[in-house]
Amino acid sequence: MLLTLAWRNIWxxxxxxxxxxxxIAVGLCCGLFSSATMFGMWDSMINTTIDRDLGHFQIxxxxxxxxxxxxxxxxxxxxxxxxxxxxxxxxxxxxRILIEGMASSATTSNGVRILGINxxxxxxxxxxxxxxxxxxxxxxxxxNQIVIGEKLADNLxxxxxxxxxxxxxxxxxxIIYGAFRVTGIFKTESSIFDKSNVFVKExxxxxxxxxxxxxxxxxxxxxxxQQVDSVYIPIKxxxxxxxxxxxxxxxxxxxxxxxxxxxxxxxxVGIILFALLFGITNTMLMSVMERVREFGVLMAVxxxxxxxxxxxxxxxxxxxxxxxxxxxILALILxxxxxxxxxxxxxxxxxxxQWSLGTRLYTSLPFSFYPPLVLMILAxxxxxxxxxxxxxxxxxxxxxxxxx
Amino acid sequence: MVLIxxxxxxxxxxxxxxxxxxxxxxxxxIEKGEFTAIVGPSGSGKTTMLNLIGGLDQPSDGxxxxxxxxxxxxxPDALINxxxxxxxxxxxxxxxxxxxxxxxxxxxxxxxxxxxKVEREKRAVxxxxxxxxxxxxxxxxxxxxxxxQQRVAVARALASTPSFVLADEPTANLxxxxxxxxxxxxxxxxxxxxMTFVFSTHDSRVIExxxxxxxxxxxxxxxxxxRNELAAQQK
Numbered sequence: 260m261l262l263t264l265a266w267r268n269i270w271x272x273x274x275x276x277x278x279x280x281x282x283i284a285v286g287l288c289c290g291l292f293s294s295a296t297m298f299g300m301w302d303s304m305i306n307t308t309i310d311r312d313l314g315h316f317q318i319x320x321x322x323x324x325x326x327x328x329x330x331x332x333x334x335x336x337x338x339x340x341x342x343x344x345x346x347x348x349x350x351x352x353x354x355r356i357l358i359e360g361m362a363s364s365a366t367t368s369n370g371v372r373i374l375g376i377n378x379x380x381x382x383x384x385x386x387x388x389x390x391x392x393x394x395x396x397x398x399x400x401x402x403n404q405i406v407i408g409e410k411l412a413d414n415l416x417x418x419x420x421x422x423x424x425x426x427x428x429x430x431x432x433x434i435i436y437g438a439f440r441v442t443g444i445f446k447t448e449s450s451i452f453d454k455s456n457v458f459v460k461e462x463x464x465x466x467x468x469x470x471x472x473x474x475x476x477x478x479x480x481x482x483x484x485q486q487v488d489s490v491y492i493p494i495k496x497x498x499x500x501x502x503x504x505x506x507x508x509x510x511x512x513x514x515x516x517x518x519x520x521x522x523x524x525x526x527x528v529g530i531i532l533f534a535l536l537f538g539i540t541n542t543m544l545m546s547v548m549e550r551v552r553e554f555g556v557l558m559a560v561x562x563x564x565x566x567x568x569x570x571x572x573x574x575x576x577x578x579x580x581x582x583x584x585x586x587x588i589l590a591l592i593l594x595x596x597x598x599x600x601x602x603x604x605x606x607x608x609x610x611x612x613q614w615s616l617g618t619r620l621y622t623s624l625p626f627s628f629y630p631p632l633v634l635m636i637l638a639x640x641x642x643x644x645x646x647x648x649x650x651x652x653x654x655x656x657x658x659x660x661x662x663x
Numbered sequence: 664m665v666l667i668x669x670x671x672x673x674x675x676x677x678x679x680x681x682x683x684x685x686x687x688x689x690x691x692x693i694e695k696g697e698f699t700a701i702v703g704p705s706g707s708g709k710t711t712m713l714n715l716i717g718g719l720d721q722p723s724d725g726x727x728x729x730x731x732x733x734x735x736x737x738x739p740d741a742l743i744n745x746x747x748x749x750x751x752x753x754x755x756x757x758x759x760x761x762x763x764x765x766x767x768x769x770x771x772x773x774x775x776x777x778x779x780k781v782e783r784e785k786r787a788v789x790x791x792x793x794x795x796x797x798x799x800x801x802x803x804x805x806x807x808x809x810x811x812q813q814r815v816a817v818a819r820a821l822a823s824t825p826s827f828v829l830a831d832e833p834t835a836n837l838x839x840x841x842x843x844x845x846x847x848x849x850x851x852x853x854x855x856x857x858m859t860f861v862f863s864t865h866d867s868r869v870i871e872x873x874x875x876x877x878x879x880x881x882x883x884x885x886x887x888x889x890r891n892e893l894a895a896q897q898k
Contacts, residue, residue, distance in 0.1 A: 264771075552756075560747070561743055561746050561748070561772065561775050563740060563744070660719075661710075
């Protein structure tokens with residue numbers, strides 16, 4: 260009955276209640292949508308990075324971590340790959356040879372990371388083959404094919420079918436040069452990646468360095484990012500002699516950005532709720548001041564102060580939750596809609612590519628964001644109710660009854 | 664049986680500036696079953712005395728005993744609890760909860776007393792029947808006339824099964840028909856159920872019906888007139 264009373268009290272002044280409910284709903288909706296936009300950016304950034312290059316986790320020899328030399332190979336890498344493949348959540352495993360070198364055209368040269376790949380398995384872990392803008396990913400039977408980024412091609416002043424010379428240090432320390440023909444030019448969301456990475460077939464590299472099969476890096480792709488912990492931790496424990504790192508370790512700046520983003524989003528929504536707090540307090544204070552005589556009567560006839568206090572808190576919580584739920588529903592609809600259709604940001608292509616972002620932004624907000632939000636709304640309502648509730652219970656019934 | 668007893672009770676307002684003796688050294692005893700009116704000009708201390716008897720205010724000096732309990736030194740929360748179980752209030756402006764129906768208004772007091780829902784509903788209907796509002800139990804205060812609202816207020820006051828009912832100018836806002844009807848109801852409850860009523864009033868209709876009329880002036884009892892044989896016998 261006390262809850263009924265609180266609920267009906269909210270609707271005594273419909274216009275005022277609807278205004279504050281609308282303010283809460285719109286404020287929260289905007290806050291959530293902005294957060295979903297920020298999170299969508301990060302999601303896009305991390306997904307494109309995982310898709311393009313990182314995979315969900317990678318394995319290297321521990322020595323490779325320090326110097327990144329081609330000689331720091333993964334021992335028995337084929338056994339490692341076979342073990343990883345037994346996990347049902349693994350959708351792709353690919354081995355790479357990694358060498359730091361120089362790519363030179365007739366006119367200029369550029370420092371690059373040379374990735375010696377198995378073209379078929381690489382397709383299962385990264386998506387560079389989907390970003391070919393000129394030529395093709397790799398032809399079947401040619402030797403010394405190379406796939407380079409558009410930015411590098413521009414820098415070197417070359418195009419498809421042009422020749423390019425790669426220079427790098429071999430296993431014995433000697434400098435090796437190899438001429439490659441550009442079969443494909445890719446363009447990803449990251450101009451930095453496009454400028455500094457070239458893909459060649461691993462057999463071509465092995466032939467140049469005169470080596471048997473080796474691997475500097477194993478890239479693993481899972482069916483979803485949520486499964487990283489459940490797969491990578493057991494593998495990390497199994498191969499304790501190797502360095503097993505998930506995307507957060509491999510791209511700590513992205514992990515840091517994610518952590519900061521969560522804090523930032525909470526602060527952002529917190530600021531919105533803090534601003535709303537004053538509005539709610541004002542509404543409740545007006546409501547209390549209009550009902551001074553009624554509170555006087557309630558206390559006169561025997562309603563304990565704690566119950567009066569609780570009633571005002573309940574009124575405020577109900578008011579806030581109505582606004583909160585409407586805001587949440589509106590935000591969810593907007594986030595779902597723009598999560599599937601996306602927001603067109605093609606006007607900012609150049610700037611976005613610096614941040615590995617695509618031109619279409621898909622909003623998303625993790626479910627884990629919502630429970631703390633509900634608690635934040637609850638806390639806001641309680642804080643907002645405190646002053647009006649204290650004001651009400653401080654009333655003296657004898658005086659309050661005669662207030663008109 | 665003495666129900667209400669005031670021993671040398673004083674209430675002084677603004678003690679630090681200019682002391683106003685709203686109630687000045689009053690001695691009073693009200694017996695169970697009385698139908699008493701406290702009268703006097705504005706500023707004579709009627710409302711203050713009613714507040715003191717009802718535990719809405721505390722005396723600056725003296726002792727107030729209600730139903731055998733000294734309420735003059737009770738803490739606010741204890742006083743609220745005491746009022747809930749011992750005193751029924753009827754106010755000049757009815758003061759019903761506007762968002763509740765007549766039945767819910769009556770039930771609410773019993774809710775505060777932690778009476779079960781089934782019992783509350785049963786008793787609320789009984790009390791509303793007793794005040795002649797059986798066909799308006801689901802009406803909200805705004806749908807009732809002033810007289811009907813005051814009847815709901817009486818039912819609400821009785822619902823807590825109080826030791827006595829304090830009525831502050833209960834007929835002040837009513838037309839003469841409604842006022843007479845309300846007074847009939849209260850008189851009837853007094854005679855049939857021996858319910859004690861203490862009124863603060865200016866209304867001659869209430870004064871005419873009162874068994875005892877206490878006149879206040881400047882916070883003191885100027886006269887205390889027992890006007891009814893029945894009340895006199897009870898005393």
